[in-house]
Amino acid sequence: MKGLFIGTGFHRCQKGLTNPQMIEPVIKTENITVYHADAFDVAQKRCSTCKVNQPASAFGKNARKYDGLQNECKKCRSLRYRTNTQAKREYDHSLRAIKKATKEATKKQYEKEHADEIAAEAEKRRMIARRKDTERSRRWARANKDRVAARNKKWRVANRLAVAAHEQRRRAAKSGAGGSFTAEEWKELCRQFGNQCLRCHRTDVKLAADHVLPIVSGGSSDIQNIQPLCLSCNSSKGTKHVDYRL
Ligand SMILES: [Zn+2]
Ligand SMILES: [Zn+2]
Numbered sequence: 001m002k003g004l005f006i007g008t009g010f011h012r013c014q015k016g017l018t019n020p021q022m023i024e025p026v027i028k029t030e031n032i033t034v035y036h037a038d039a040f041d042v043a044q045k046r047c048s049t050c051k052v053n054q055p056a057s058a059f060g061k062n063a064r065k066y067d068g069l070q071n072e073c074k075k076c077r078s079l080r081y082r083t084n085t086q087a088k089r090e091y092d093h094s095l096r097a098i099k100k101a102t103k104e105a106t107k108k109q110y111e112k113e114h115a116d117e118i119a120a121e122a123e124k125r126r127m128i129a130r131r132k133d134t135e136r137s138r139r140w141a142r143a144n145k146d147r148v149a150a151r152n153k154k155w156r157v158a159n160r161l162a163v164a165a166h167e168q169r170r171r172a173a174k175s176g177a178g179g180s181f182t183a184e185e186w187k188e189l190c191r192q193f194g195n196q197c198l199r200c201h202r203t204d205v206k207l208a209a210d211h212v213l214p215i216v217s218g219g220s221s222d223i224q225n226i227q228p229l230c231l232s233c234n235s236s237k238g239t240k241h242v243d244y245r246l
Contacts, residue, residue, distance in 0.1 A: 181222060196228070199233035205231070205232075214241065
């Protein structure tokens with residue numbers, strides 16, 4: 001592209017070519033805009049086939065195009081018309097790789113620039129999925145109340161000791177007091193005291209792990225600080241420090 005390049009409708013500016021509007025025209029009237037063609041020589045044009053930005057010299061001439069160049073680079077064009085199948089195959093292969101790399105780079109760039117939006121969008125999708133999931137289980141539970149009740153009861157009975165131990169650990173962890181006891185330790189402790197409430201001495205009641213020195217007063221959840229009490233004695237004792245094991 002030498003000499004003056006006359007353009008009238010630069011709305012046809014192609015992707016990949018430096019926007020002519022960024023280039024200072026030599027003459028500009030209402031109907032005609034004249035650019036110095038040298039200005040376009042530094043412009044990079046994107047090949048329509050390999051999608052690589054290349055200088056104007058990499059493209060063949062075509063007077064019918066607004067920038068006077070083919071849309072396809074010389075290399076792509078020549079290889080397209082080649083009869084050598086091996087070269088063609090190699091070219092197709094590298095073309096695929098280039099296209100893939102370009103696509104990936106574009107995607108990466110987009111993800112980098114829109115990381116916050118993408119993360120927010122993903123979080124939104126996750127929340128919707130979670131909500132749907134919860135709604136589905138709730139619907140099922142409402143429609144199968146008997147089954148849910150039976151299942152929960154069965155589980156609680158089977159895991160009573162584990163539930164108690166877990167609950168104590170959870171509370172201790174929450175209060176930051178530390179320490180913990182296992183279901184086995186709790187079972188053994190109850191056995192040692194004859195499976196009775198140490199306050200009212202009843203044996204026909206459910207036993208709860210009571211903290212001798214309450215967590216709120218800095219007691220830990222180690223088994224040394226635990227005594228079996230029935231639920232009613234446990235709540236009567238409240239947050240007092242009473243050792244019924246003595
Ligand atoms: Zn090309
Ligand atoms: Zn009791």
